[in-house]
Amino acid sequence: MSAQRLTVATWNVNGLRARVERVGTWLDAFAPDVVLLQETKCNPEQVPAELFAPRGYTWCAQGAGGRNGVLIASRVGLEPSDDRLVSAAAPASEVDLLTEPRFISATCAGLRVASIYAPHGREVDSPYWHEKLRWYAALRDWSATRLTAADPLIIGGDFNVAPTDDDVWDPAVLAGGTHVSEQERAAFAALTGLGLADAAVALATPEEKAPYTWWDYRNGAFHRGWGMRIDQILVDPRAGRLVASSVDREGRKGASPSDHAALQATIERSAATA
DNA sequence: ATGACCGGTCGTACCGGA
Numbered sequence: 001m002s003a004q005r006l007t008v009a010t011w012n013v014n015g016l017r018a019r020v021e022r023v024g025t026w027l028d029a030f031a032p033d034v035v036l037l038q039e040t041k042c043n044p045e046q047v048p049a050e051l052f053a054p055r056g057y058t059w060c061a062q063g064a065g066g067r068n069g070v071l072i073a074s075r076v077g078l079e080p081s082d083d084r085l086v087s088a089a090a091p092a093s094e095v096d097l098l099t100e101p102r103f104i105s106a107t108c109a110g111l112r113v114a115s116i117y118a119p120h121g122r123e124v125d126s127p128y129w130h131e132k133l134r135w136y137a138a139l140r141d142w143s144a145t146r147l148t149a150a151d152p153l154i155i156g157g158d159f160n161v162a163p164t165d166d167d168v169w170d171p172a173v174l175a176g177g178t179h180v181s182e183q184e185r186a187a188f189a190a191l192t193g194l195g196l197a198d199a200a201v202a203l204a205t206p207e208e209k210a211p212y213t214w215w216d217y218r219n220g221a222f223h224r225g226w227g228m229r230i231d232q233i234l235v236d237p238r239a240g241r242l243v244a245s246s247v248d249r250e251g252r253k254g255a256s257p258s259d260h261a262a263l264q265a266t267i268e269r270s271a272a273t274a
Numbered sequence: 275a276t277g278a279c280c281g282g283t284c285g286t287a288c289c290g291g292a
Contacts, residue, residue, distance in 0.1 A: 014280070014281065014291085015280085015281045015282075017281090017282095018280085018281060018282085039281090039291090041281065041282065042282095065282090065283090066281075066282040066283060067281095067282080067289095067290075067291095120290080120291060120292060121292090122290085122291090122292095158292095160292070174292095177292085178292070179292065214292070216279075216291095216292065217278090217279030217280055217291095218278070218279050218280090219277085219278055219279085220276095220277065220278045221278090221279095223278090224278095228292075230292075256280090258280095259279080259280075259291085259292080
């Protein structure tokens with residue numbers, strides 16, 4: 001029985017139009033089968049088509065102006081979905097982040113994949129932070145529904161949560177802020193609690209913990225190691241066996257990087273499930 | 275290298291990011 005390997009990669013590019021050259025270099029180097037981008041900061045019609053078509057990718061995108069924006073590109077087939085995140089609860093203030101382009105899903109090679117950009121939250125207990133939690137509840141509900149469907153589920157993106165203290169450079173410095181609060185961590189844990197594996201954690205070892213994916217532009221944070229692991233790929237075990245995960249630290253170096261590094265995960269699917 | 279941000283915008287300062 002043969003096996004098929006499939007690599008899914010996620011990257012918050014912080015402006016796709018400003019990152020065309022780097023994204024192209026990265027696609028050529030890693031050749032991911034499925035690409036999940038966040039913070040494209042452009043409308044779908046502004047997506048640089050020359051990035052994808054010549055490399056054999058088809059893509060779909062959500063975007064509205066110069067903020068947020070998510071995209072899925074695939075070279076193993078792509079069937080877009082118009083699913084949206086829906087909340088049973090109304091927003092508690094005039095702020096409604098479920099209307100922003102932070103979620104898109106598609107079916108690629110028999111897998112349902114989603115590219116997500118979780119809200120930042122700004123400050124703990126602010127209206128934006130409460131919206132972050134409401135957004136997470138909607139993502140959990142959507143994920144639970146998808147896990148009852150036939151196609152295995154993979155969700156990748158910028159979750160804007162560091163799931164444990166191991167995922168930040170200094171818990172004491174960050175205490176009291178967003179990304180590390182008990183409520184945000186519980187919201188993230190509700191997703192893994194559905195049975196989705198955090199790929200980087202699943203493949204980490206005692207000697208090499210799951211690597212950071214984000215470093216602040218300011219204060220030389222990257223070179224000081226002041227990072228956080230806030231980008232994840234969550235994998236339904238039905239999708240296959242996790243065999244590799246890596247973070248492209250090189251892509252965070254040099255001139256004009258994103259403040260996020262790309263994260264790749266490779267699964268091995270049996271021929272029976274492919 | 276001992277110092278340190280960036281993209282996008284009805285813009286040339288400001289917002290939002292994490």
